[in-house]
Amino acid sequence: MSADRPKRILIATHNAGKLKEFAALLAPLGIEAVGAGAMGLAEPAESADDFAGNARLKALAAARAAGIAALADDSGLCVAALGGGPGVFSARYAAGDYGAAFARIIAACAAAGEWRARFVCALCLAQPDGTTATFIGQADGTVAREAGGAGGFGYDPVFVPDGYEKTYAELGSTVKDAISHRARAFAQVAARLASSAVAGRTVGG
Template sequence: MPPCKLARGSRLVLATHNAGKLAEFATLMAPFGITVVSAGELGLPEPEETATSFAGNAAIKALAAAKAANLPALADDSGLCVSALGGAPGIYSARWAGPDKDFAGAMARIEEGIGPDERDAWFVCVLCLATPDGATQSFEGRINGEIVYPPRGTEGHGYDPIFQPEGETRSFAEMSEAEKNAVSHRARAFAAFRTACLEK
């Protein structure tokens, strides 16, 4: 199936209720003349994420938003995977922090579950573009690294303070937003999406 191209002047629903994520994607889309509106702004409900993979959950969110708004929709599903934990927390990364978003507790739980020589980890992001007719396309980005502890840095969010990407001496949370965005899993997924779906 040929990729869906988003023309300049298009409106795109970002399937999120997170204002920070909306701001990030609005900035990324601006050079391509795409107006981004969030599912939260449109009052769309958040669908239950019942899939067992990042791609599956991204597709659930994108399809729900595209059909409800009758517009193309983009969703992302991302998380931290730790080798010694069998890939956990993975798709459950947000849930590990609980309803109170206790990422300090979630980071401590990871540290408690791994040994000093079992630090390999990676972040994954899958972006899914869906159209109201039910078509979807997915784009994956991944960055490898290791778990560091105790948490370091005050930038970023989630598990950024304990993730040090390959080739770096700093955690994601010790990098500026621009530095992280240049190399992150989300940046890599967005680059693949941009090449396939955005007009230069």
């Protein structure tokens, strides 16, 4: 691998927070994360009814458009008091106003007396030829009684992972990147990439 042409994976997201997390996760492997936004790629509609399906849809669209390997995630918060929602509709549930979404979730948990929740992440690694591999990670925890913390993004201020007393947003990126649903899914991706037989096919130059 030459110094001026590092290994790259296209991260199929326009979410700056997700791109930053993936860049940090890929760096120890010597792989550069390139965002879909920087390459001018459009975001496909998330039309699947589960996390894995949406991740695959996004990864394939990006890999085929850019001609290099792409990694896409679909993730969301599944709240027991909402019957597992908002789940795959997490972004749409917030509709850009996460403060209001936090309030609705906390109110629902308080009304039900049920605070259990889990974050789920599906990661799909796709090739331009249509080859894909999907990996699932999850983190169990509870909804915070009130939103807390300025770190992270999305629903991080209202999720307290099991074994901790602070939200993802309060724990900081170092801790979150070690324990999160995305980190757990990514550990499986890293194992795949670490295999020389597979890495030769899955990492673009």
